[in-house]
Amino acid sequence: MKPQLELIPHEIDGSIHAFIYENDRFDAPWHYHKDYELTYIIKSSGIRYAGNSIDHFVPGDLVFIGENVPHCWKNEKGYSNGVKSACVQWDSSVLDKFISSNIELKSIYNLLEASKFGVKYTNMVFNEAICKKLERLCGSKPAKKIIDLLDILLELANCNDKELLSLVGTRYKFSEKSDSRTMSILNYIDEKYQERITIQDMADLTFMTRSAFCKYFKKQFSRSFTNYLNEFRIRKVCLLLQDTDSKLLDLAYSCGYENMSFFHRQFKKYLAMTPTEYRKKL
Template sequence: MKPLPFKVPKNTKESFRVQEDSGKHLYDTLHQHKEWQVMSIEEGEGTVIVGDYLGEFKVGDLFVIGENMPHVFRNDSRYYEEESELKAKAVSVYFDKDSFGKEFFQLPEMYGLLELMRRSSRGIRILNEDIKVSVSKKLKELYLMNGMMKTITLLDILHQLTECTEIEYLASSNNLSFENEVESKRMDKIFKFTIEEYHRPISLQEIADKSNMTPNAFCRYFKKRTQKTYVTFLNEVRIGQACKILLEENRTVTEVCYHVGFSNLSNFNRKFKQFTGLTPTQYIQKHKVALQI
């Protein structure tokens, strides 16, 4: 996709950028930039979109986003409530192919780093707990550093990431693109509307109207640009929210079913198993046992 181009602020005295984002919520517009991004979630949770991937993010998560890969981290709706005291915080480092010199990545010793960059072209989530903790700590140290140690620490971070084999690939492809900024804004509007309104019925006519299209044209448009139907995307959002509620709130499966926008329990159970591989009850049992270990 080619969402809103995002220029990472960088002064003439730095070859890469370390940035701390802190506030009521994270930057919530679908965007892309030419830099690779290593991002640690320090506070907050919500929905992450990377290319055609949709999932959840939470405290402790560590992501590597490749160059020009569309992405957005949108906090849950409660972070946007006027009286909310919730906070969101992330620390990121941005670097590009020239950050260490034009020939740096051609060095034979950098093969592992080139492989990391190739893998991250689809966006990856780091799953190794030790590496997540270590990299998060070093990113926070990096934010306060200057001079040579800053570069050495970044290389240490990247070395740890090249050694990590426990990863989750996010987008299905690195070739997802929009044709212009108008399409970018349109898709961002679709994503935001769906994430905010998933809990109620959304007809194809309504979402098509939001995009100034007929329902048939909208369906073709959405499928071409995300590799999935809009109904599939909507169900992904609903099931993702259902997973969170089942573990965090004391609600029955039936209550959760209707709360996230499904109109009958059998369809909810079927879609839940389709997306998670488990029934809602099995999902609760598996994750609550894991939390007790």
């Protein structure tokens, strides 16, 4: 399986696709499309991938993702609580020219530019209010959808409680070969992160030399493979800290860490706090 170019099914009488998604699990693969996307999680939890960002998501999660930024939401193995999200997708040709040519909409223009990094909103009260607007957008008439979408974008642009998901913009220009390699890498990490994974393992998986793999990975994800793997494992530990009362030692080992001192250093590196401090904040 490889990342897919998703063709957004816009309505016959409109260019804005707003909908409520419900399913047993998130099942979309690592994919990208030519549309902007705003997604609010009503029900579900797991790991969100957006560009080179890895983060856990819970109900209330709101992210704005730019065109051609690869992304997906994945539930943990065994997750069976169902998923529900509110989403709107639209092609850049719908509003970009209008927005860029009107100085009054400069804040929205800046937001669209920032979307190549992925934008996460952190104020849960604000996020819930946006969700209500998304739900209304789903039932709007085609012409009204444009007005409603601009209203949402203005709210998003003026909100101060937001942060970039990535430090590097990731509007990828994919090729079939890089798609296949990238998907095989992500799938392997997702399936084997509890075990020892070496650069040689990844080089063998992708039929590359160690040096070539390291260069390829850093070009695709703007970080080294080792840093990516450690961050991935830390995010997995964070999910377990939220859902279980297990000992830190057990959680660290279950996510592939064999040395507790190293685990604690990595946790503090990525979250700027200790695992114990993180658990107390939950």
